[in-house]
Amino acid sequence: MFSKTFKEEYYPQIQSLLEQKTRVDSSSIKKILKKDNLNLNDINNLIQSYPNQESRNLIIKTAAQKREKLWKNRLFLVPPLYVTDKCANDCLYCPWRKSNKTQRRSLTTQELKKEMNFLIDTGYNTIQLVGASDPSFSADKIAEYIKIAKEKLKDKKGHIGINFESTDEKDYKLFINSGLDFASLWQETYHPKTFKKMHPKSRKSNFDYRLDAFDRAFRSGLKKVGIAFLGRLYDWKFELLSLIAHGTYLKQKYKIDPFIIGTPRLINTDKIKINNPSNFSDDEWLFAVSILKLAFPRSLPWFSTRASFNLNKKAAQGGGALFTLDCSTAVGGYTIKKDFPQFPVYSKSLDKGIKWLKQQGYKPEFHLPY
Numbered sequence: 001m002f003s004k005t006f007k008e009e010y011y012p013q014i015q016s017l018l019e020q021k022t023r024v025d026s027s028s029i030k031k032i033l034k035k036d037n038l039n040l041n042d043i044n045n046l047i048q049s050y051p052n053q054e055s056r057n058l059i060i061k062t063a064a065q066k067r068e069k070l071w072k073n074r075l076f077l078v079p080p081l082y083v084t085d086k087c088a089n090d091c092l093y094c095p096w097r098k099s100n101k102t103q104r105r106s107l108t109t110q111e112l113k114k115e116m117n118f119l120i121d122t123g124y125n126t127i128q129l130v131g132a133s134d135p136s137f138s139a140d141k142i143a144e145y146i147k148i149a150k151e152k153l154k155d156k157k158g159h160i161g162i163n164f165e166s167t168d169e170k171d172y173k174l175f176i177n178s179g180l181d182f183a184s185l186w187q188e189t190y191h192p193k194t195f196k197k198m199h200p201k202s203r204k205s206n207f208d209y210r211l212d213a214f215d216r217a218f219r220s221g222l223k224k225v226g227i228a229f230l231g232r233l234y235d236w237k238f239e240l241l242s243l244i245a246h247g248t249y250l251k252q253k254y255k256i257d258p259f260i261i262g263t264p265r266l267i268n269t270d271k272i273k274i275n276n277p278s279n280f281s282d283d284e285w286l287f288a289v290s291i292l293k294l295a296f297p298r299s300l301p302w303f304s305t306r307a308s309f310n311l312n313k314k315a316a317q318g319g320g321a322l323f324t325l326d327c328s329t330a331v332g333g334y335t336i337k338k339d340f341p342q343f344p345v346y347s348k349s350l351d352k353g354i355k356w357l358k359q360q361g362y363k364p365e366f367h368l369p370y
């Protein structure tokens with residue numbers, strides 16, 4: 001299981017790499033960039049070259065060129081559909097945390113159908129259902145929602161993903177049998193002490209159980225998973241190395257690349273404020289995303305509407321990414337009520353967004369690439 005490998009091998013290795021503060025010259029960076037497979041040492045050398053403008057630009061440019069060769073500027077449009085904001089957890093960085101006593105909402109099956117119809121009529125073929133850790137959403141209920149959503153997409157041969165709390169193999173099997181195509185689950189932070197601090201006692205506070213989510217998902221037969229950390233909770237260099245270690249472990253053990261790599265960063269709002277969030281500037285984020293693109297050429301980074309369109313446009317260079325245009329992070333936010341979103345987003349209508357993407361040289365598509 002990944003929790004064991006992470007604790008015994010990767011965590012000490014990553015700590016030691018970061019302590020060394022290695023600086024390699026630009027000719028060594030060029031050699032690393034010629035490799036097809038990068039190990040953690042290579043990744044660390046790329047990361048540590050961040051202060052060197054020449055190396056940094058070269059890494060970003062090479063990542064874009066390699067993507068363009070493989071993906072030819074194709075982008076895959078996927079919106080989220082939020083089904084419940086009632087939560088049993090108390091994550092400090094989230095307005096939907098249990099201790100935030102605000103009126104909450106979850107979609108009935110009729111409301112789910114209404115939201116699905118809206119997104120399908122808009123033109124989408126792939127939709128990700130997102131839910132807080134709502135105690136009333138049993139595995140059977142989640143399976144029912146997956147089934148309804150998949151049925152709605154039947155004529156388009158569309159795909160359904162989820163971003164729900166981690167669960168066991170039996171539940172993942174039930175979800176697959178109900179039509180699930182992919183499951184995303186963000187680790188939030190790979191740093192054990194920060195994880196503990198951010199997740200006061202609740203189901204989600206089990207760091208190891210969350211680390212092992214994809215072992216359980218793959219053992220249940222799922223082939224497509226989405227991994228990520230939430231930027232700004234802890235040092236991005238540590239998180240990036242850990243995320244790549246996680247993807248590498250899955251690739252080596254199950255012979256499957258992460259399907260999706262999320263790229264979220266914490267946004268402080270009037271509803272939620274984390275004191276002294278870790279630095280993860282736009283430039284650092286663009287650089288980190290380029291390293292992810294190099295580390296997993298076949299994986300799809302997800303450029304969501306947490307970042308501005310201009311920033312996402314730069315990050316997606318070369319293509320081979322999921323991209324969100326229309327977006328609401330409120331439960332029922334497309335057709336019912338837009339209040340109480342999980343976080344603020346940028347949003348473009350699908351028509352305008354597609355036109356804009358084409359003007360930038362991208363080829364937006366509605367079906368997943370594989």
Ligand code: SF4
Nearest residue numbers: 087089091094097132
């Ligand atoms: S991040 Fe997810 S699990 Fe945590 S409080 Fe928010 S909705 Fe609940």
